[in-house]
Amino acid sequence: MGFNPLQEKGIPIDRQFRNWSELNVKPYDKNSVDPYTQCRVITMNGIEVEAVMFSHQFARHTTDLDLKRQLALVRRAEQQQQKAVCWLVPGEASNLETVIGYEQVAVDLTAWVAQNEPNPYARQAYEFGLLEDFDHLYRYANLMDMLEGKKAEKIVKGLTEITPGRPTIAEHRHPMDDVRKPLDRNKDDPRSLLHALTITAAEQQTMNYYMNIGNRPTEPMARGLYLEIAQIEEQHVTHYESLLDAGASWAEMLVLHEYNECYLYYSFMQQEPDPRIRQIWELHLAMEIEHLRIACELMRQTDKKDPEAMLPKELPEAVTFQSNKEYVRQVLGSQINLTANETEFVPVETLAPDHRYFAYQRVVNGHGPVPSEQVIDKHVKAKGREYRLEVIGPSPVEEFRKAG
Numbered sequence: 001m002g003f004n005p006l007q008e009k010g011i012p013i014d015r016q017f018r019n020w021s022e023l024n025v026k027p028y029d030k031n032s033v034d035p036y037t038q039c040r041v042i043t044m045n046g047i048e049v050e051a052v053m054f055s056h057q058f059a060r061h062t063t064d065l066d067l068k069r070q071l072a073l074v075r076r077a078e079q080q081q082q083k084a085v086c087w088l089v090p091g092e093a094s095n096l097e098t099v100i101g102y103e104q105v106a107v108d109l110t111a112w113v114a115q116n117e118p119n120p121y122a123r124q125a126y127e128f129g130l131l132e133d134f135d136h137l138y139r140y141a142n143l144m145d146m147l148e149g150k151k152a153e154k155i156v157k158g159l160t161e162i163t164p165g166r167p168t169i170a171e172h173r174h175p176m177d178d179v180r181k182p183l184d185r186n187k188d189d190p191r192s193l194l195h196a197l198t199i200t201a202a203e204q205q206t207m208n209y210y211m212n213i214g215n216r217p218t219e220p221m222a223r224g225l226y227l228e229i230a231q232i233e234e235q236h237v238t239h240y241e242s243l244l245d246a247g248a249s250w251a252e253m254l255v256l257h258e259y260n261e262c263y264l265y266y267s268f269m270q271q272e273p274d275p276r277i278r279q280i281w282e283l284h285l286a287m288e289i290e291h292l293r294i295a296c297e298l299m300r301q302t303d304k305k306d307p308e309a310m311l312p313k314e315l316p317e318a319v320t321f322q323s324n325k326e327y328v329r330q331v332l333g334s335q336i337n338l339t340a341n342e343t344e345f346v347p348v349e350t351l352a353p354d355h356r357y358f359a360y361q362r363v364v365n366g367h368g369p370v371p372s373e374q375v376i377d378k379h380v381k382a383k384g385r386e387y388r389l390e391v392i393g394p395s396p397v398e399e400f401r402k403a404g
């Protein structure tokens with residue numbers, strides 16, 4: 001029998017608050033941390049930020065003071081969880097070193113989700129986004145090598161390759177072509193709903209991060225690269241959030257959020273090699289079980305519906321951080337030329353010359369250097385070649401093989 005969070009007993013909500021020193025956790029060591037421990041920390045930070053922001057939005061859409069108080073209560077615990085997770089990231093890591101971790105999450109979490117996604121359209125959406133974040137990893141790795149003299153291989157440790165993906169310059173699409181067809185909570189496998197929530201939260205956190213730290217460098221090209229990629233993360237949030245079933249009620253969405261938090265903490269505590277961090281995942285799971293119970297009660301009251309009907313009988317197979325090099329290469333080798341036309345993914349060469357894609361490209365990429373290209377050109381000029389980490393062999397894409 002698997003684990004069913006609906007049948008477990010969690011920590012009562014009035015016993016979930018912790019003091020400042022408990023929350024001010026000792027950060028991991030950036031040199032010895034397992035790359036996937038870092039990825040789990042970044043992911044759970046994104047999940048907790050989404051929990052908080054979703055709860056705020058919910059509160060802004062109800063006039064019921066009792067409900068607002070209930071939301072405020074659980075939200076305070078979510079905020080504490082966010083601090084305990086996010087404060088694991090050490091101050092010694094530069095923004096760019098942390099960015100490499102963010103893009104590694106975007107590659108390997110999305111790759112796992114795509115391979116385990118039951119809905120073929122959603123799977124295609126994940127593979128589509130995957131190649132774009134894969135390219136971001138390569139652009140930022142070149143920037144970091146140039147500005148800080150640090151190699152991204154010290155962070156990803158060969159688990160994720162670093163080589164061009166769908167070139168960032170080509171990712172800039174008209175906003176209307178980033179909206180996808182939604183999943184259906186009554187027809188789709190619950191795993192699909194959970195996957196979409198997870199990846200939306202991760203991308204949103206990346207978007208927020210670049211929105212705020214992108215102005216920290218003094219070097220204009222670095223500021224430019226952050227702002228250019230931040231705009232793609234906006235596209236990614238639009239892309240993934242439109243997969244969510246917006247027909248769900250606020251209470252249903254709350255239940256799904258809490259269930260997903262249980263699912264991820266349960267998944268990650270099984271894989272976590274660092275015992276101290278594993279304890280945090282275990283503690284937070286016990287808290288989430290209670291959040292889920294409260295959300296289910298709310299759904300029964302407000303919607304007069306049974307939350308069990310929407311949820312699996314037990315948690316699905318654990319979400320896993322693992323190396324996906326072969327899989328990413330296979331997607332790279334077959335989908336590099338895709339773009340989007342409304343909700344469909346099509347080869348860019350099939351677009352009519354007057355498609356809005358080209359008009360948008362002319363606006364943003366016209367007149368002046370494109371930072372994502374400039375960063376590679378400058379690296380080649382300064383060091384004689386670009387920075388890559390091709391672990392299994394040359395790029396599966398012919399035109400990317402001649403390294404600078």
Ligand SMILES: [Fe+2]
Pocket residue numbers: 048051077078081261288
């Ligand atoms: Fe949480």
Ligand SMILES: [Fe+2]
Pocket residue numbers: 103106132133136206229233
């Ligand atoms: Fe990205």
Ligand SMILES: [Fe+2]
Pocket residue numbers: 106133203206232233236
């Ligand atoms: Fe992204």
Ligand SMILES: [Fe+2]
Pocket residue numbers: 051078257258261287288291292
């Ligand atoms: Fe929660």
